[in-house]
Every structure is written in structure tokens, then in C-alpha cells.
Amino acid sequence: MxxxxxxxxxxxxxxxxxxxxxxxxxxxxxxxxxxxxxxxxxxxxxxxxxxxxxxxxxxxxxxxxxxxxxxxxxxxxxxxxxxxxxxxxxxxxxxxxxxxxxxxxxxxxxxxxxxxxxxxxxHSSRFPFSDRQVPTSVLAELAEAAQAEGAVLDVPEPMEVDRLLRLTGQAEQRNTADTDRAVESRRWVHAPNPNSLGMPPEAIGPQDFRERIPMRDFGAHRRPAGLAARPFEKRPSVVVLSTLHDRRADWLRAGEALEHVLLVATGHGVRASLLHQALEWPDLREQLADGRRAHPQMVVRLGYGPEGPASPRRSARQALTD
The missing domain is CATH 3.40.109.10 (NADH Oxidase)
Known part of the structure; x- marks a missing residue:
């Protein structure tokens, strides 16, 4: 009690x-x-x-x-x-x-x-996953977790996954070419600081040299001594989280559903990274929906692989106000 x-x-x-x-x-x-x-x-x-x-x-x-x-x-x-x-x-x-x-x-x-x-x-893992597929039973449990919070988790067919990744790639190219977004993104990548905000460079992860899975490079950090390129999984497991409406309350519910999904996945030893790029451009977000009534809120890549380093967090005392 x-x-x-x-x-x-x-x-x-x-x-x-x-x-x-x-x-x-x-x-x-x-x-x-x-x-x-x-x-x-x-x-x-x-x-x-x-x-x-x-x-x-x-x-x-x-x-x-x-x-x-x-x-x-x-x-x-x-x-x-x-x-x-x-x-x-x-x-x-x-x-x-x-x-x-x-x-x-x-x-x-x-x-x-x-x-x-x-x-x-x-925590998110932006590293390559193995080609081991997430079991159908686990995907069904993740869908139930999303539904419990008022959202829908779709598991696309392989051809649809290819389309989603192409849209994500287009968005990543736009983000890299957009000076304002690149500068905004870059300022959140730095060594840990007293405020524990942003991401240390080692948490960013490598890029996919096949360029099949467009991992965010946080403002075109490619330099000779910058991000390494490695092969990522050939058949990525991707799911799409959506809500029926697209109001502020729906965005909050989408976050609750997303975290419920991620925690259940963690319990099954499944890693996850968030492919948010296409959702940041209204026309590409509309294409993600592909004529469906639901509003896509997040694209999630799932799989088995290295845990990767965690991004730091502010302390509870820093996050509390009087």
C-alpha cells in the first residue's frame, strides 16, 4: 500500500x-x-x-x-x-x-x-542490427502496446518498407542541404556537459555504406575523420506508429504509445532506433500516410544488435522546479 x-x-x-x-x-x-x-x-x-x-x-x-x-x-x-x-x-x-x-x-x-x-x-541504438527477424509474436505484442495507448502500430510488407526508407532518405538529404536545420541539428551533438542535453558524438553511430537505411547524420558530419560507414541489415524490420487524429492531445498519446512500444521491445531484447526524418517535411509525411486516414507519428526500426552508448540525461533535481 x-x-x-x-x-x-x-x-x-x-x-x-x-x-x-x-x-x-x-x-x-x-x-x-x-x-x-x-x-x-x-x-x-x-x-x-x-x-x-x-x-x-x-x-x-x-x-x-x-x-x-x-x-x-x-x-x-x-x-x-x-x-x-x-x-x-x-x-x-x-x-x-x-x-x-x-x-x-x-x-x-x-x-x-x-x-x-x-x-x-x-535507449536507442543507431548501430547496425543482425539479419535476425523480429518474431511475429513480438510484433503483435508491440501492436497491442500501441493500441492500449490509443495508437496503431502497422507492420509494413517488404515493398512498403522499401518505400518508407526511400522517403526517409529523401528527407535526410533535404535536412543535410537545409542550412538552418543542419546548424540546429549540429548544436545538439557535443561532449557531455553539466546540463546533460544533446548527444555525445559516439552515440550517433555509423552510416550505412549501402545507403539503404538512412541514419541521421545530425547536420552533415561526414568528414575524413568523421562518421564511419558500415553495412547495415539487409532486411530491416520497420514499423509505423499512427493516430486517427492529429491534434496536440494525439501527439501526446502517440508519445505514450511509442514509449510503451519501446519498453515492451526492450523487455524482449529488441533494439530500436527512430527514423523521424520524413515526418519533418509535410509533403513527405503525407506520402508516408499513403492515402490512409491515420496520421503517421513515428517510423521505428527494430532488430537485434549492439546496445550502443546511451545519451546522457539531466538529473531529477535539474528537471524539477518549485
């Missing part, structure tokens, strides 16, 4: 679990505040960590916060409370993206311990 008091160590653990979530370019565009009388945690967007050129609508920022929100829900349930979530609770405060109140005793769930354990192990 949870206590009615949230002590400081438990609060820090909850926030640490939340900030372990993925975010575009590891911008970690969130901050947290505890309303102690109501035992409610607020998650607010941090505008100056948004990507003005890459993500002008803030869609990717909302997805990032949605991922952090799901981790927070899992951690709260793990510690015995029922997470009571509200998305966009105050229209007059657009930066307040969600609140989570620590309710009564959490409902019993066999999945919470597994998800909570995966929170601390999950």
Missing part, C-alpha cells in the same frame, strides 16, 4: 524514470513541478529546447513529452499509486502539457514490473 506522503527520494526516482524517456535530438524539452497538497505532478514544455526549424509545429516536442509521461505513469504505478492523468488540462496555459495525480492504490498488473525495469535499460 502506498503512503499518503511522497518523500523526496521517491519523488526523485519518479522524475528520474520520466527523464529516461527518449526525446528528439535528446533535447529533453520538459520540466516538472509537484503540487504537494494534491500530490499532482505537472509536466510543462520548455520552449527554448524546441527545434524551431526541424519541428516548427511542436509535434515532435509533444511526442517527446508523451514518452516521458508514460514513464512517469509506469513509475507511479510501480510505487503503488494509481496514476490519474489529464492531457492539456488548462487551455490558458499551453505549456502545461499534462498532469498526473497520485491516486489511490494502483490496480494489480503483471506488466508494470517488467515495464519499470525496462525504463532504466531502454
Amino acid at each position: 502506498p503512503t499518503t506522503v511522497l518523500d523526496a527520494p521517491t519523488l526523485e526516482t519518479l522524475i528520474a524514470a520520466s527523464v529516461a524517456a527518449p526525446s528528439i535530438h535528446n533535447t529533453q524539452p520538459w520540466r516538472f513541478r509537484l503540487d504537494a497538497p494534491t500530490l499532482t505532478l505537472e509536466i510543462r514544455a520548455v520552449a527554448d529546447r524546441g527545434l524551431r526549424h526541424t519541428d516548427p509545429s511542436g509535434r515532435a516536442l509533444h511526442i517527446s513529452v508523451g514518452c516521458a509521461l508514460f514513464n512517469l505513469r509506469v513509475a507511479i504505478a510501480h510505487h503503488g499509486w494509481e496514476p490519474v492523468t489529464r492531457l492539456l488540462p488548462r487551455p490558458e496555459e499551453p505549456d502545461l502539457l499534462a498532469t498526473v495525480r497520485l491516486g489511490g492504490s494502483a490496480r494489480s498488473s503483471t506488466s508494470v514490473p517488467l515495464l519499470y525495469e525496462a525504463v532504466w535499460r531502454r
Whole structure:
């Protein structure tokens, strides 16, 4: 049974679990505040960590916060409370993206311990995967995880995978040629710093010398001493996460669904990297949808391979405000 008091160590653990979530370019565009009388945690967007050129609508920022929100829900349930979530609770405060109140005793769930354990192990791997295919049973479980959060996870046929990768490649070429986006991307790649934002160069990973899987090179970092080129898997496993609508609340739900999928994948030993490039260009995002009613929110590459280095995170105390 949870206590009615949230002590400081438990609060820090909850926030640490939340900030372990993925975010575009590891911008970690969130901050947290505890309303102690109501035992409610607020998650607010941090505008100056948004990507003005890459993500002008803030869609990717909302997805990032949605991922952090799901981790927070899992951690709260793990510690015995029922997470009571509200998305966009105050229209007059657009930066307040969600609140989570620590309710009564959490409902019993066999999945919470597994998800909570995966929170601390999950991180993206931008390295080559083996040609071992992800089992159908695991893909079905990932689809169920997305559905539980109000999203749809599609598993495309090989010819459709080829089309998705071509669109991703087109987007990567555009991003590299766009000066504003290249500069914006480049400033998030640096050695670890006291704020623990952005990505260390070693976490970027190599490029695919076959150029079949267009890995983001974060602003044309190709130099003689820059990114190495290596062969990637010949038959990549790719899935597409979509939502029926395309509003701010849907973007947050897409983030929750994405993180649920990634945690379940982590529990099965499946690595993941996010192929977001084509979603950053409206015309290419429309082509990703290919006439379907659903709105694509993320393209995810799945497989088995090296874990790769993790990007650093800010501490719980840095992410908390009074």
C-alpha cells in the first residue's frame, strides 16, 4: 500500500524514470513541478529546447513529452499509486502539457514490473542490427502496446518498407542541404556537459555504406575523420506508429504509445532506433500516410544488435522546479 506522503527520494526516482524517456535530438524539452497538497505532478514544455526549424509545429516536442509521461505513469504505478492523468488540462496555459495525480492504490498488473525495469535499460541504438527477424509474436505484442495507448502500430510488407526508407532518405538529404536545420541539428551533438542535453558524438553511430537505411547524420558530419560507414541489415524490420487524429492531445498519446512500444521491445531484447526524418517535411509525411486516414507519428526500426552508448540525461533535481 502506498503512503499518503511522497518523500523526496521517491519523488526523485519518479522524475528520474520520466527523464529516461527518449526525446528528439535528446533535447529533453520538459520540466516538472509537484503540487504537494494534491500530490499532482505537472509536466510543462520548455520552449527554448524546441527545434524551431526541424519541428516548427511542436509535434515532435509533444511526442517527446508523451514518452516521458508514460514513464512517469509506469513509475507511479510501480510505487503503488494509481496514476490519474489529464492531457492539456488548462487551455490558458499551453505549456502545461499534462498532469498526473497520485491516486489511490494502483490496480494489480503483471506488466508494470517488467515495464519499470525496462525504463532504466531502454535507449536507442543507431548501430547496425543482425539479419535476425523480429518474431511475429513480438510484433503483435508491440501492436497491442500501441493500441492500449490509443495508437496503431502497422507492420509494413517488404515493398512498403522499401518505400518508407526511400522517403526517409529523401528527407535526410533535404535536412543535410537545409542550412538552418543542419546548424540546429549540429548544436545538439557535443561532449557531455553539466546540463546533460544533446548527444555525445559516439552515440550517433555509423552510416550505412549501402545507403539503404538512412541514419541521421545530425547536420552533415561526414568528414575524413568523421562518421564511419558500415553495412547495415539487409532486411530491416520497420514499423509505423499512427493516430486517427492529429491534434496536440494525439501527439501526446502517440508519445505514450511509442514509449510503451519501446519498453515492451526492450523487455524482449529488441533494439530500436527512430527514423523521424520524413515526418519533418509535410509533403513527405503525407506520402508516408499513403492515402490512409491515420496520421503517421513515428517510423521505428527494430532488430537485434549492439546496445550502443546511451545519451546522457539531466538529473531529477535539474528537471524539477518549485
